[in-house]
Amino acid sequence: MLFAASFFHPKTQRDWPAMGAYSAFLVALFTEMYGVPLTVYLLGSWLGSRFPLLKDIHAGGHLWNDLTGWSGDPHLSPFHLASYAAIGT
Numbered sequence: 001m002l003f004a005a006s007f008f009h010p011k012t013q014r015d016w017p018a019m020g021a022y023s024a025f026l027v028a029l030f031t032e033m034y035g036v037p038l039t040v041y042l043l044g045s046w047l048g049s050r051f052p053l054l055k056d057i058h059a060g061g062h063l064w065n066d067l068t069g070w071s072g073d074p075h076l077s078p079f080h081l082a083s084y085a086a087i088g089t
Contacts, residue, residue, distance in 0.1 A: 001026055 001023050010016045062074035070077045
C-alpha cells in the first residue's frame with residue numbers, strides 16, 4: 001500500500017475512497033493468498049492426527065463432513081448441497 005501511495009497521492013475528496021478501496025483489496029488478497037492457506041498448512045499435521053478420515057484423496061478433503069460425522073458421499077452432504085444452492089443464486 002505504501003508503494004501505491006508513493007505514486008498516487010490522494011488530493012481530492014474522491015481520491016481517498018479509491019485509495020481505501022485499493023487498500024481493502026490488497027488486504028483481502030493477502031489474506032486469501034497467504035493467511036488461509038498458511039493456516040491450513042500449519043494445522044494440517046494436527047488435523048491429520050486428530051481426524052484419520054482426512055485422506056490424501058479428494059473425498060478426504062471435505063473437513064466439515066469429518067467434523068460433523070457425515071459418512072455418506074461428501075458431494076451429496078448438506079454442506080455441498082447448500083454451497084451448490086449459494087453458487088446458483
